[in-house]
Amino acid sequence: MAESQVREFRLPDLGEGLTEAEMVTWAVQVGDHVELNQTIAEVETAKALVELPSPYVGEVVELLVAPGATVPVGAPIIRIAQQEGAGDEHPDRQPVLVGYGPGEPPPSRRRRPAMRPETPHQTDGHTPVHGVRRRTAEAMSTSWREIPHVTEFVTIDATATVELVDHLRATPAFANVKLTPLAVVAKAVVLALAAHPLLNSRWTEQEIVARDHVNLGIAVAAPRGLLVPTVKNAHTMTLHQLCAEIGQMVERARGGHASPADMSGGTFTITNVGVFGIDSGTPIINPGEAGILCLGAIAQRPWVVDGQLAVRWVTTLGVSFDHRMIDGAEGSAFLADIAAMVHDPATMLARS
Template identity: 60%
Template sequence: MQGTGFGGAITPEDVRAHDVPRETTRPQDVTSPRETRTPIRGVRRQTADAVTRSAFTAPHVTEFVTVDVSASMELIDRLQASPAFAGLEPTPLVLVAKVLLVVLREHPSLNSSWDEEHQEIVTKHYVNLGIATATSRGLLVPSVKDAHLMSLLELTRAIHQLVETARAGRCTPADLSGGTVTITNVGVFGVDTGTPILSPGEAAILCLGAIAPRPWVVDGELAVRSVTTLGLSFDHRLVDGEQGSRFLADIAATLADPLTLL
């Protein structure tokens, strides 16, 4: 350090000037770009348009319930061992779908749509069940047409075929349109639950979370049970809080005791 004081003495100003860090320039890695731009088109464009339209048109409400599904998991184990279901591998999603279809009979407002042009609420007397499906092209929501008419075996087969078709990129425009209510399963990714956005033109979407062993009080004692959290998003123009809550509670009660389906 060079002093600027009398006789070359170092002054406080010399010390402060010496402590100022020099500006350094990090060498640019020319082999790795700092940004990547991907054109928005195809399924990604369609999905973006749909969720944006839904999010800013329908007033969303999401409610949650945590439920002991141990009895449902035991039922699924029995179904998987049944010769009638050979090669189909019944899953929690299929059972939840069947429960939703049964409960929906008592809650028609969850299977309706809002007709802005005619200022009418359209209640559907059929159910085209949308199944949110992750594919290599992005998220697709094909629907099982007239799912309300199907037995559990028929529904299992229809969902299995629909998901395979979607993942193979063979969905038709008819497969991807006409849904009336949707199920999405984030549990397959180990996620507890979610706040899903409605498919345009639908009143409700049910989210199935991860099913995992958790502590649960049974008959006043602590036990380890199979537990999941369900999330229900609904259009508040079509479904009020009581209707949405009762619908979700009835689904939870049926999953806790699936023999009521029989």
């Protein structure tokens, strides 16, 4: 009978500067036989849910980490016994990490939130806070504590933007993308950031760092919590390209396919509460950014046009900015600039 050698598999480097992950669930148990690249566990980082494939062929000897535990990169998580002489194992193989959504793995592999012991008369539910939700809570708490927020609002007639979207949707050029007013607002934001670069800057206590690129974050309500995938180099994109990229990033985030790189590097963020029928909000700035724009619902309302009452498509834009480096005049001018372009999107042609 061939001798076996026990190998430890350590949590690999997950990229993007991530130093730890939370063990979500094991897909194997002690005594199970595993094949090369078979998924053995799911871990959740601040950026994504990730499958861990086995780099070995053999039998599971010990699971070293319990579900719910936080594991630093490089820490051993499982021991697998290999039979010496087995031809399939690759001890030096680097595992390929795959991010995916909570709806895709078999239901039996998903860990249900643990319930604490309760007295017979209590009905409170207890859901552990971990992964993305915990990281989001930490980031928002840090932002609110350290950044002096100022939020301003403007309500505008966005009829021309709605009509532009309807017109472009009917053209062959936009037949393969889902064009929405969000893409037009995003284009206006990118152009306004070029004219107001402080809103695309970063505060470091010693200096204000002016960025030479726009990585536009789009807040997404996903099953795992709030995610903000970023459209890299949005300042170089046409409206069509921006629309296509936003659609792809949002789809990946909602489906759980966004990689850590997709979720990193944002310089300014847009949150669209209008999809929930909400008029506006006071968004919290993401740490490392100078501002965030809130797009409210676009709805038909009475509006005065040339002294006459008319029914128009109306929306409210809100912007929160970091008052340490942006004063009221600059923040107001930025918001007014975006509002003017959404009111009359044809003016963007002169600035593209």
